[in-house]
Amino acid sequence: xxxxxxxxxxxxxxxxxxxxxxxxxxxxxxxxxxxxxxxxxxxxxxxxxxxxxxxxxxxxxxxxxxxxxxxxxxxxxxxxxxxxxxxxxxxxxxxxxxxxxxxxxxxxxxxxxxxxxxxxxxxxxxxxxxxxxxxxxxxxxxxxxxxxxxxxxxxxxxxxxxxxxxx
Ligand SMILES: [Zn+2]
Numbered sequence: 001x002x003x004x005x006x007x008x009x010x011x012x013x014x015x016x017x018x019x020x021x022x023x024x025x026x027x028x029x030x031x032x033x034x035x036x037x038x039x040x041x042x043x044x045x046x047x048x049x050x051x052x053x054x055x056x057x058x059x060x061x062x063x064x065x066x067x068x069x070x071x072x073x074x075x076x077x078x079x080x081x082x083x084x085x086x087x088x089x090x091x092x093x094x095x096x097x098x099x100x101x102x103x104x105x106x107x108x109x110x111x112x113x114x115x116x117x118x119x120x121x122x123x124x125x126x127x128x129x130x131x132x133x134x135x136x137x138x139x140x141x142x143x144x145x146x147x148x149x150x151x152x153x154x155x156x157x158x159x160x161x162x163x164x165x166x167x
Contacts, residue, residue: 002128019111021125034112043098050089060106062105063080077116078113078114080112081104
């Protein structure tokens with residue numbers, strides 16, 4: 001069975017870094033690790049409710065756990081956040097920013113550790129999830145490109161002026 005969830009980032013560019021579901025030297029890794037490239041805001045991946053938030057120095061760091069309304073047995077865990085924007089019992093939807101990716105707890109660099117549980121069974125985000133693309137992803141990308149190209153055009157024009165002046 002495949003679960004339908006929204007991507008945890010709104011930007012197009014986020015990557016899966018090293019951590020996948022499976023055995024590692026230091027124990028079993030129950031989630032997948034992601035890193036946002038430009039915007040590190042983390043959004044809810046489903047309609048649901050916040051059931052736990054907290055801080056765990058030696059593990060999860062700042063964490064948020066949500067329960068899905070679409071799949072009542074599903075619990076989703078977001079670890080290592082630098083900021084938490086939601087509180088327990090709050091209802092959320094895929095447009096709710098739940099926090100910001102970070103490196104709190106046992107973490108070696110900024111990333112989001114995402115774990116999905118169906119009761120006591122782990123759900124592999126890379127195999128058992130159909131990730132829904134967000135409609136505004138390309139818009140954000142275009143805005144970034146617009147700023148980038150405007151800056152490049154301005155620099156190019158200034159360079160041209162300097163070039164003319166030297167001549
Ligand atoms: Zn991890």
